Amino acid sequence: MVAFQMSQRRLLFIILVAVALLLPAVVTPFILHVAIMVGLFAYLGSAWNLGCGYTGKLSWGHSAFMGLGAYASTALYMFYAVTPWIGAIAGMIIAAAFGTLVGVICFRLGLKGHYFVIATIALAEILRVTFINWPVVGGAWGLLMPIVRDSLYYFQFHSSRLGYYYIILAMLVAILYLERRIIKSKLGYYFIAIKDDEDMAESLGINAFKYKVIATAISAALTAFGGTFYAQYVLYISPDTVMAVGVSTEILMGAVVGGMATIGGPVVGAAIIHPIMELTRAYVGGRGLDYVVAGLLTVGVAVLRPHGVIGWVEKTFDAFASYLPEVARS
Amino acid sequence: MALLEVRKLTKRFGGLVALDDVSFNVETGEIVGLIGPNGAGKTTLFNCVTGFYEPDSGEIHFDGHNICGLKPHETCLKGIARTFQIVKAFHSMRVMESVTTGALARTGWTQDGEKKALETLGFVGLADKKNVLAGSLTIVDRKRLGLASALATGPKLVLLDEVAAGLNPVEIDDVIRLLRKIRDGGTTLFVVEHVMKLIMPVADRVAVLHHGKKIAEGSPEEVARDEAVIEAYLGRE
Numbered sequence: 001m002v003a004f005q006m007s008q009r010r011l012l013f014i015i016l017v018a019v020a021l022l023l024p025a026v027v028t029p030f031i032l033h034v035a036i037m038v039g040l041f042a043y044l045g046s047a048w049n050l051g052c053g054y055t056g057k058l059s060w061g062h063s064a065f066m067g068l069g070a071y072a073s074t075a076l077y078m079f080y081a082v083t084p085w086i087g088a089i090a091g092m093i094i095a096a097a098f099g100t101l102v103g104v105i106c107f108r109l110g111l112k113g114h115y116f117v118i119a120t121i122a123l124a125e126i127l128r129v130t131f132i133n134w135p136v137v138g139g140a141w142g143l144l145m146p147i148v149r150d151s152l153y154y155f156q157f158h159s160s161r162l163g164y165y166y167i168i169l170a171m172l173v174a175i176l177y178l179e180r181r182i183i184k185s186k187l188g189y190y191f192i193a194i195k196d197d198e199d200m201a202e203s204l205g206i207n208a209f210k211y212k213v214i215a216t217a218i219s220a221a222l223t224a225f226g227g228t229f230y231a232q233y234v235l236y237i238s239p240d241t242v243m244a245v246g247v248s249t250e251i252l253m254g255a256v257v258g259g260m261a262t263i264g265g266p267v268v269g270a271a272i273i274h275p276i277m278e279l280t281r282a283y284v285g286g287r288g289l290d291y292v293v294a295g296l297l298t299v300g301v302a303v304l305r306p307h308g309v310i311g312w313v314e315k316t317f318d319a320f321a322s323y324l325p326e327v328a329r330s
Numbered sequence: 331m332a333l334l335e336v337r338k339l340t341k342r343f344g345g346l347v348a349l350d351d352v353s354f355n356v357e358t359g360e361i362v363g364l365i366g367p368n369g370a371g372k373t374t375l376f377n378c379v380t381g382f383y384e385p386d387s388g389e390i391h392f393d394g395h396n397i398c399g400l401k402p403h404e405t406c407l408k409g410i411a412r413t414f415q416i417v418k419a420f421h422s423m424r425v426m427e428s429v430t431t432g433a434l435a436r437t438g439w440t441q442d443g444e445k446k447a448l449e450t451l452g453f454v455g456l457a458d459k460k461n462v463l464a465g466s467l468t469i470v471d472r473k474r475l476g477l478a479s480a481l482a483t484g485p486k487l488v489l490l491d492e493v494a495a496g497l498n499p500v501e502i503d504d505v506i507r508l509l510r511k512i513r514d515g516g517t518t519l520f521v522v523e524h525v526m527k528l529i530m531p532v533a534d535r536v537a538v539l540h541h542g543k544k545i546a547e548g549s550p551e552e553v554a555r556d557e558a559v560i561e562a563y564l565g566r567e
Contacts, residue, residue, distance in 0.1 A: 186438055189431045196420035200476075203380065203414070205406035205435030205483050261422070 013176075020169055024162055032161050034278045036233065038270050039168035044226040045254030045266025046175045050182065051099075051219020052252070053260035055212055056195030061102070061120030062223050062251045064127045065095040067243035069224025070231035071131065074143045077154075084155040088228035092221040098127075099220025103213035121245055128243040142238025145231065155232040164233050171229065172267070175222060179263055182218075191215055195261070223251070246291065253294060257301045259308025268309050273297060331394065333358045333487055333518050334379070334410075339388035341374055341542075348374040349385070350542040356487065361509060361519040363533035363550070365526075367562055370539040372522040373415055376489050380412050381405040393486060406435060411485035413476040415492045415522070421465030425456060425475055428464050432482030446482055453515075454478045454508060470501055477508075487518045494525040506532050530554070538562070 024032055044066065052059045072094050073087025082090075106119050132140045148154050150163070157163030182188050190211045193201040198208050231237045241247070258269025276297065277290040305312045332355035341349040348371045356362045364372050377383040379390055381402040390398045397405055411432075420428045426447055433446035451457045454474050459467070464475055473493055480488055490509075494502050502525065509532050513519055523529045529536060529550065536553045538546040540562040546553050553559055 185440060186434045186443075189427065189434055189440070189443075192423060192427075193420055193431045196422055197418045199382070199402070200414065200418040200420065200479075201431075202382075202402035203406060203412050204432045204479055205403050206431075207401070207403045 017169075017173060024165055029161060030282070032165055034275050036161060036164050036168055037278060038274045039165070039172050040226060040229060040233070041250060041254050041274055042267040042270035043168060043172045043175055043229075044223060044251045045258070045270055046172070046179055046263075047219055047222035047226060048251050049255045049260060049262075049266050050175075050179050050222065051215040051217075053255050053262075053265070054183065054188065054191040054195060055215045056261075057212055057215070058117055058252070059102075059120040059216070059219075060117050060245070060248050060252065061122075061124030062219070063243045063245065063247035064102075064124035065099060065220040065223035066227035066230065066247060066251070067127065067131070067237075067239065068095040068098055068220075069227025070237045070242045071137055071143070071227075072224070073228040074145055074231045074237055075137055078143060078146065083153055084228055084232055085153075088225050091224040091228055095224035095227075096217045096221040099217045100213055102220075103216035107209050107212050121248070124243065124245065124248060128239045131239040131243060138238070140239065142236065142241070145235040145237075147235065155228075156235070164229075168229060171225065176263060176267070178222075183263070187211070187214070192261070250294075253298045255308075256298055257308060259310030259312075262308070262310045265308050265310045272309065332356060332391075333393060334520065335389075335391040336375075336379070337389040337391070339375070339378060339385050339390065341371075341378055341383060341385050347542050349378065352388075352539070352542070352544050354537050354544060354547060356518060356520050358486075358518055359513065359516070360534045361513050361521065361532055363529040363536040364520065364522045364539065365524070365529060365536060365553075366539035369541075370562075371542040372539055373491060374542075375539070376412060376491055376522060379405070380410055380489060406483055406485075409484075409486035410489065411480035411483045411487070412489040413473070413480055413491055413493065415495075417469060417472045417476060419464040419467070419472050419475060421463070423464050424460065425451065425462050425464055425467070425478075426460040428475055429478045429482045432479035433484075435483040443482075446484075447478075450478050450482045453511070454481070455504075469496060481512065481517070485517060487520060488512065490519065490521045490523075492522055492524060494523060494528040497525075499527070502528050526554075 023035060048062050069088065069091035072091030073084040076082040076087040076090055077084055102120065102123050106116055111119050131137060137143060147158070148156055150157050150159055152163070190206050193204065193206055194208050194211060201208055227242060230242060253273055254269030255266040256269065257273055258267065259265030273294050277294050280290040280293050301308060334356040337353050339349050339352045340347070352375065364375065366372055374383065378385045381400045381404060384399055389396060392408055392410060395408065397408060420431065429447035429450055430440065430443040433443035437443055451460055454477055456471065456474050456478055459471060464472065467475060477493065494505055497505065506528060509519055521529065521533065533550050535548065536550050537544055538553055538559050545558045545562060546556045
């Protein structure tokens with residue numbers, strides 16, 4: 001992992017952002033759609049990674065936070081004509097509150113490993129079933145966002161997807177910057193300490209319970225913003241499309257494939273999985289086949305390269321770099 | 331007043347009495363040894379003092395405060411640091427990051443933490459390995475790292491759980507020098523140890539536990555001559 005220097009990483013990041021900025025000039029609307037989905041799930045995967053990847057508390061219930069964000073902004077717009085941008089902030093606050101509740105329940109009970117995973121699925125399912133049976137927000141039918149003219153204020157763009165593309169790109173760059181700042185701060189040190197060894201972390205003065213709850217709340221709030229974006233992009237939400245276990249799976253798959261607890265992991269993972277899923281859906285067809293393909297890929301990576309693509313590349317690069325001097329000497 | 335005062339401490343696990351009415355003091359500036367055969371309750375005592383276990387009865391006073399029932403992180407913030415018998419490490423962190431994590435107990439700024447970490451690494455002699463991953467260190471260095479991380483929290487009292495187990499004689503001499511250096515720096519030490527070669531030259535006082543009871547206390551020489559201690563270690567003839 002010593003191989004990439006910091007400045008090289010920064011250069012790589014700047015080049016990738018530049019390419020992403022220019023991408024719409026050369027691609028078809030379909031590819032742009034794929035790029036938007038990659039951006040969204042890179043964003044959601046990063047939000048998941050920040051709370052779960054770094055602390056090692058693997059939540060399989062992040063659809064709950066995404067759903068809360070989507071419902072908050074959509075309902076606030078439909079019932080009170082509040083701009084989705086304000087709605088997104090409301091969604092983030094609600095999701096952070098729910099995340100705090102989830103964290104307090106799970107971590108007070110001392111749930112670990114598989115038990116924590118199952119508890120997060122259960123809590124997200126409770127929320128989904130609650131929304132299915134809540135007529136005010138459309139029950140199982142969900143909410144259909146009224147279509148208005150293209151505008152940044154209303155967060156809707158119909159003539160071209162460019163607006164959505166640049167918004168998700170900005171969100172992604174922002175979350176990666178935030179993630180880096182957090183990981184380099186006391187919070188980041190504490191998250192990783194908790195993942196590596198909770199007893200040792202406690203012995204060094206770390207209130208593991210507090211920091212796990214903080215991680216969950218931050219992750220929940222950021223995930224909710226992704227939910228708002230999804231709602232504005234698809235313009236239709238229902239408990240089964242934004243709160244289902246499948247959505248949680250899609251969120252965490254990117255991080256697992258790309259590499260958990262690395263900043264680039266969820267981005268690389270999303271950039272691998274989502275084009276494959278979208279292409280499968282578009283050209284092979286078959287309801288659910290995209291999930292089969294993505295699932296196989298995820299299981300394959302988890303078994304063969306448990307540190308994800310990033311870990312694999314860095315290891316290969318390190319091995320190559322350490323081999324070079326020997327070649328030079330001989 | 332003693333820095334650490336343990337009074338009539340009892341800890342049970344079901345029917346097993348791991349600690350039975352144990353009392354003793356650790357004075358500021360001392361190195362106190364705690365010895366006893368396997369299963370005597372030494373680590374249990376450490377876990378009670380550092381908040382990992384809650385005692386069934388008795389009191390623990392540290393620096394004038396009752397610390398019974400505090401959580402581990404709270405005892406750390408009060409000024410008690412510890413190492414673990416079964417060596418623990420933040421395996422995905424580098425040595426420097428691991429020690430910085432300890433230093434962050436006293437500051438919110440990573441720069442300050444890193445400064446303290448560098449100082450501490452130099453102190454324990456790990457400075458040249460600061461960029462090595464904790465997970466790829468040897469056991470000896472991992473123990474050193476555990477100690478460095480604990481010291482970085484700025485403790486008044488450090489509890490060491492078998493620092494010398496598995497070390498060769500040269501390494502043991504290094505550890506002895508290091509422990510004296512820590513004490514001379516103003517930190518009190520309370521050391522659980524099996525290796526007599528370490529405890530005899532370094533400890534000012536030694537307490538002996540056997541089946542959860544304190545059976546002897548005194549200078550290393552007194553304890554080594556004590557009938558009850560010899561019997562606990564070697565058995566009755």
